[in-house]
Amino acid sequence: MPAFTRDEARDWAREKLVGAVNCTIPSFTNDLRTINEKAIRHDVRLARTHGFIGTLGVSEISITLPEYLDFLRIARDEAGSDFVVVHHGSWSNLEQNLEAVRGAEEAGADMVLLSYPPNFYPESEQDIYDYTKAVCDATDLAVILFPMVLWGFSPRIHPSDIPARLIRRLIDDCPNIAVIKAEGGFPSIQSVIECHRLFGDEVVISMPMEGDLIPLSQIMPIQLSATSNHEYYGPLIPRVMHLLRDGKYDEATEIFWKTHPARKAQSAVAPALHGGALINRQAWKFQGWLQGYNGGPLRVPAQRIHDPQMNALRKGLIDAGLEPRMDPFREFFIGRNPS
Template sequence: MARYTRGEARDWAREALNGVASVTIPTMTADFRQLNERAIRHDIDLAVEHGFVGTLACSEVAITAPEYRRFCEIAADQAANRLFIVHHAVFNTLEDNIEAAKAAYDAGAELMLLGYPPYFFPQSLDEVHAYTRALCDATDMAVMLFPIPTWGFSRLHPSDLPVPLLRRLIDECPNVVAIKAEGGAPHIMAALEVHRAFHKDVVISSPIEHEYVALSQFMPIPFCGTNFSAYYGPWLPRIHAMVQAGDHAAATETFYRLDPARKAFYGVANSGAGLINRMMWKYQSWLQGYNGGPLRHPTGRVYQRDMTLLRKGQENAGLAPTCDADVAFFHGRHPQ
């Protein structure tokens, strides 16, 4: 359970959202019929070891609502307050998302990343407000708003969630504690506007690591997440510590050293039509010691050409990827 009341949510966030939050993708057993608990616990332990302060319990995979609740329970139990669990609110309908938020909160999630369903096609920003307000009002969990082109709101405003809409939600919902600033991507104007308008009210996250490392050297950005940075192993939390200590030269040097892995990551098809290839993410994190292993179909695939490129990128960045043969990824480190 969360360690704050609804009225204390923003104070909690100012303290807790200081660092980098990763993504944990649930692993299934070899017969694809249930969660692989040992694999999930392994991934949470390694996220803690790597220095992450939180992790997203990814729901954008083939998983049932009861399984997702159990996934959050396992993750929160293994985290044991060493990092916080982020609920991934992208289920099919508003009603489904309200139910999932309650389940995730009861299971131990402390922060909601608020997304929107693929079949939510609003005709106005007022409709976006109504959906968002209804979900925020239905939970006492802290909420991180998430402007990004993925939702298809760019047709309503270039920033995806414009400042007047965000201001209404911040003023109306005391449990809105943060903004994950990816609106208007790939341009950074909306992200800078959000910081200028709201950094005194809520925590502003710069989740895209190559933007975070640069921008955080000129403006205070306490939180980088949630994002998929496990392909760097422990290095993004380490860079965060360098930036917060004012050691910008070391952060920049490390940024450049990691560039072969970064270019490999962006050189493969990580997303398409608004859906991220979580299997490819899983392979990249497996190279850094995470579990790997089965995801239910339908899922994106990872091909040998991609595995070769990603492994080579990590090697060139000095990240020492596992020596295990790629076939071991498909079984995972804790097969059941």
């Protein structure tokens, strides 16, 4: 159960969510029959060591709900009470998402990243409101509202994916909405600026893309970067957020330019990796593996990553001076904690 009530979620978020939240993708045994507890603990422990304040337990892979909830329980146990565990509300329909969020609450999650299923086809703002409120009403967890192009709401509903007037209704009616992951109209930065201006005094505004986070934080306060594949940069994103909070903008800007080759490498391979409005979790797992995270096999159906993309992502880190691991690529598909 969360350490706060629904009505306390926003105060909790303002106080607690200061820093960066990465992503932990479940690991499996090498026969792919069960989850790999040792590997999961390794990844959560390394995220803490790298300075992250929490992690998203990714569900957008081939995993059963009981397995996923066990994964969250392991993450909670390894993380300790002062590390934020975020449930990924990405299941096939509303009924499954309600079951999952209730289970995640029992498993010890603190928050839910509210996603919308591929089968969800809203034809009005009211449809989005009804779905979102149903999830919020089903849990005492703090909720991350997530306007994003992946849902396919633009341009049918609004170019910003979830318009500000609808966000206003949801904030007024759902007291456990505590964070907005402001990626509406991606890749534009208008959403995060609009959300900060309209809602920043009420809820925490998150900017998950470090390429926008570092410059924007020099002209507007951003206390949270959640959730993203920040593990690609090892401990660097938590470190740069400390610099930004301390007003050390020259040092933060130096890191921005230092990481630019790696950022460009990610952008260059993105069209080949992230098709069908679906994030390639295999690729994100590989990016973490380059920085010492477990890696390891995923079940089908899984998106693929091939040598040209792996070479490009590793070279981006080399060019940025971030010293990625140089193990043979075949080791990624085995994992650092084979079982």
